[in-house]
């Protein structure tokens with residue numbers, strides 16, 4: 001029997017950035033959640049990975065539209081990260097959002113934004129591995145990222 005607390009702590013030793021994964025449902029209502037399970041995968045073809053929990057409320061919308069956006073948060077965007085992990089709030093009330101060509105909301109002021117088409121949806125225990133084909137992206141290399149390590153946010157000016 002795995003000690004979940006101990007395993008969570010072990011995973012938490014790996015420093016990550018923070019992303020907001022977005023999509024929209026059948027009514028066109030935007031959905032999204034905070035995720036640090038982001039990984040760059042491939043340059044040719046351009047692919048990235050994010051891992052939503054199987055019960056993540058955004059997962060059905062991502063599957064239905066076959067589309068998701070990823071915004072890599074900048075230092076100073078911690079409030080967005082916190083809001084997108086809360087329930088019962090309008091998550092998009094925090095931050096400024098712009099619409100991609102495919103209708104995905106992407107965060108202004110982020111270090112990087114990616115608009116993706118769902119390429120593979122792979123079963124992985126209590127999470128899914130979503131491989132996204134990057135249809136468009138932009139980045140602001142001079143911005144400092146928001147980082148996450150051992151359950152705490154790290155910000156730089």
Ligand SMILES: Cc1cc2nc3c(=O)[nH]c(=O)nc-3n(C[C@H](O)[C@H](O)[C@H](O)COP(=O)(O)O)c2cc1C
Nearest residue numbers: 033034035036037051052053055056057058084085
């Ligand atoms: C720093 C941080 C990182 C997170 N990373 C993930 C993640 O990679 N995958 C995930 O499913 N949820 C992650 N969560 C939790 C989600 O943001 C969210 O709370 C959870 O998916 C429930 O979403 P729902 O209320 O839309 O179902 C993270 C939360 C925080 C605060």
